[in-house]
Amino acid sequence: MKFYLAILLVIVAVVIADKEEDDVWRSYKKKYNKNHSSKEDANRKRNFLKKHKAIEAHNRVNKEWKMGHNKFSDMTEEETNVLLGTKMVKRRVKSESEPSYPLIERALPTSIDYRSNRCLQPVEDQGDCGSCWSFAAITALEFSQCKKTGARGPLSEQMLVDCDTYNFGCNGGDFTQAWQYLQDYGGAVNGSTYPYVSGTTKTQGTCNSRSNAVVARVGYFNWVIPYPNVTLIMSYLQSEGPLASAIKVLDSFFYYTSGVYSDPACIVSDEYDVNHAIVIVGYGTVPATTTSPAIPYWIVRNSWSIDWGNRGYFFIRRGVNMCNIESWAAYVRVA
Structure with missing residues (x-):
């Protein structure tokens, strides 16, 4: 019985x-309007x-x-890997003279957060296209343009996807190569007149950029060097604004919703072990409690829409080169 x-x-x-x-x-x-056969x-x-x-x-x-769940939860690994389009070329230190920022004399604030700054455009969605490199390149350039001129306006990621012969469109690229392309071939065009469409068409289009449509020219760009250097990145965030960088994305990262991301498997020895471009827009520290120590973090902007993470942003542990984020920070200045 x-x-x-x-x-x-x-x-x-x-x-x-x-x-x-x-x-x-x-x-x-x-919730996610999923309709399947x-x-x-x-x-x-x-x-x-x-x-x-x-x-x-x-x-x-x-x-x-x-x-937590998001639009990726029912996808295969092959489908989510399409989003990972960073292909960094061998690091090349630029030879031009670069002004130094004496870190000992430079007073750094305890926190920086550009998320609400008027020069930062709204978070976008790269869609099912490996164009994260173009979003990282354009976000930093938009901020630099607005910071210098006061003119706030979107620049075109799609122009880079379609026209940049130094990179590979939806098949990936390097944000510093994108800046080099813009420097060599005139500059960036208005995002309103050349809007982003690759996320819906899954392909890059035919280049139709015109030189007379340029609204922002690249004057100078470089890595934050020597690297990885936490204090130096903080200093450049204060002086330059948001910094493009690259990270290694693990499966756990796709489903981040809140808190300070970290994963023991994401502390890697190979600096070229990265597959996704992002933008560092600040830093801060979770205060210590009686049961846990303080947690320093970077505030980072993604290009997977405001429905991902914390309205398109995430925090990641600062000071341990988590996912290689502190090895690839770079800045750009408009001409």
Whole structure:
């Protein structure tokens, strides 16, 4: 009798678990407007439930940062990898003279946050195109242009995707190569007249930029060197504004929602182990408590829409070169 009762309880538990999984899957599809064929739905559900279990397991034990569902939760690894378009070329130190910033004499604030600065354009969505490099290049250039002239306006990522022969469009690129292209071929054009479309078409278009449409010219750019140097990055954030950089993206990062991101697997020895371009827009520190030490962090802008992370931004641990973020910081100045 006890044996049959145990079997019955197992069956009931399985039925309840299946119903809960069905409910959370239906809720997810409704929230993110996911419409699949019957055949595809089963595969998408399997992807989603795998992520769902990983998210729940992470959130039970990790107190520093949280994961949550987003538009990526039912995607395959091949689909999410399309977003990772950074292909950094071998680092080249520019030979031009560069003004120094004496760190000992330079008073650095305890925190910087450019997210609400008028010179920072709204977060955009690169879509299913590996164009993160163009967004990193343009974001920093937009800020520099506004800082110098006071003119606040979008510049065109799509022009870089379509026209930049130094990079590879939706197949990836290097933001410093993008600045070099803009310096060599005239400059950046207005984003309103050459809007971003690659996220919906999945392809790069035919270049239709005209030199007389240029509204911002690259005057100078360089790496933050020597690297990795936390204090130097903080100094350049104060003097130059937002800095383009590159990181290594692990699967856990796709589902970041809040807190200070860190992952032991993201402290890597190879500086070229990066696959995604982002923009550092500030820094700060989570205060210490009676149960936990202070946590220094970078404030970082992504290009996966405001529906990802913290309205398009994330915090990542500062001072340990997490995911190589402190090895690739670079700045640009308009002419």
